[in-house]
Amino acid sequence: MIKDIQHCLFRLREFIRSHRAVYAPAYQIENIAASLTGRLRHLRIPESPPKEVALCLRFRDEARYLDEWISYHHAAGISHFFLYNNFSSDAYQEALAPHIDAGHVTLIDWLHVPASPAAEEDCIRRAIDRFGWVGFLDADEFIVIKDGRSIPELLSEFAGQPALALHWYYFGSNHHRARPSGGVINAYTRRAARPNRHVKCFVQPAMVTQNKNSHSWFFRRARLARNESHQRVFGSIGNPTAERAWINHYYTKSLEDYLEKAARKSTLDIIGIKQPSRQPTRADRAMLENNDIIDQSAIAYLAARRRCVSSAKPWPDQFENVTQIQHASS
Numbered sequence: 001m002i003k004d005i006q007h008c009l010f011r012l013r014e015f016i017r018s019h020r021a022v023y024a025p026a027y028q029i030e031n032i033a034a035s036l037t038g039r040l041r042h043l044r045i046p047e048s049p050p051k052e053v054a055l056c057l058r059f060r061d062e063a064r065y066l067d068e069w070i071s072y073h074h075a076a077g078i079s080h081f082f083l084y085n086n087f088s089s090d091a092y093q094e095a096l097a098p099h100i101d102a103g104h105v106t107l108i109d110w111l112h113v114p115a116s117p118a119a120e121e122d123c124i125r126r127a128i129d130r131f132g133w134v135g136f137l138d139a140d141e142f143i144v145i146k147d148g149r150s151i152p153e154l155l156s157e158f159a160g161q162p163a164l165a166l167h168w169y170y171f172g173s174n175h176h177r178a179r180p181s182g183g184v185i186n187a188y189t190r191r192a193a194r195p196n197r198h199v200k201c202f203v204q205p206a207m208v209t210q211n212k213n214s215h216s217w218f219f220r221r222a223r224l225a226r227n228e229s230h231q232r233v234f235g236s237i238g239n240p241t242a243e244r245a246w247i248n249h250y251y252t253k254s255l256e257d258y259l260e261k262a263a264r265k266s267t268l269d270i271i272g273i274k275q276p277s278r279q280p281t282r283a284d285r286a287m288l289e290n291n292d293i294i295d296q297s298a299i300a301y302l303a304a305r306r307r308c309v310s311s312a313k314p315w316p317d318q319f320e321n322v323t324q325i326q327h328a329s330s
Contacts, residue, residue, distance in 0.1 A: 027234040052079040057083050059139050066083075066095045115267060132155075148305070154244075162217075167247065169191045172188070173253065185302065189294055258278060
């Protein structure tokens, strides 16, 4: 009962904060303050900014999903992965061994509660001299770019901006009760009809002053992240847009996955610890949500990127649109 009340209060707070007249000035006040006092504001800016792109991931007990997530984003143009293990007890080392041996993964045992924001800021310190951009995703989030370009090619459009903020599409359960075999992007192809207002960011390490939360950052000279349409983004949320690039957020997965994650105490961030987003009492409802549209865009994007890699072309001839969607009939 108490958890249900806390959940309702959290949702009320989120509703109030969703109004731009409230969240935009509040964020910008913090952004200005961080430009003066931020924990990363004194980092040395490289004379010649690196060009390659890295991803940062905090994870706990995600071994079964790590190989697919890394392989997918490597095909999308990511050069390196900084993985922060936060008290995992599964076979994550076995899953990561081939990627570590190939030099694609730096594995950090991050025994801190909460993991954030210290993990993200540690990643910035590690990356600032090596990578021009770093993205911050979870293991259930997959980037899709509509015209099939790589992530570095998309980011090149935003070279003058401190960050690119991409919106989520929430994906549902596909009505799976038990965990299906095979990969995530093939097993879950139903999503919400509209993108979510929350964002995740790719940032230029030399331009950040401090991590705000899992969704947003503060920047030098109090600058602002931009969305895919080059519009300003104030913090964690914005006007949802997913015309050119977005994040497939496989939040729910099967009932088995949902309940397993709901039973696991979060250690990743303050919000997750105080207000877990997955509740056992909401499991049946969660199984029904976000199943409105059939969307195979991630499958198509991965196939397109693999063709690019094999042919050494920027992106495939005759490749116009990876979005493959239709209204779900059931």
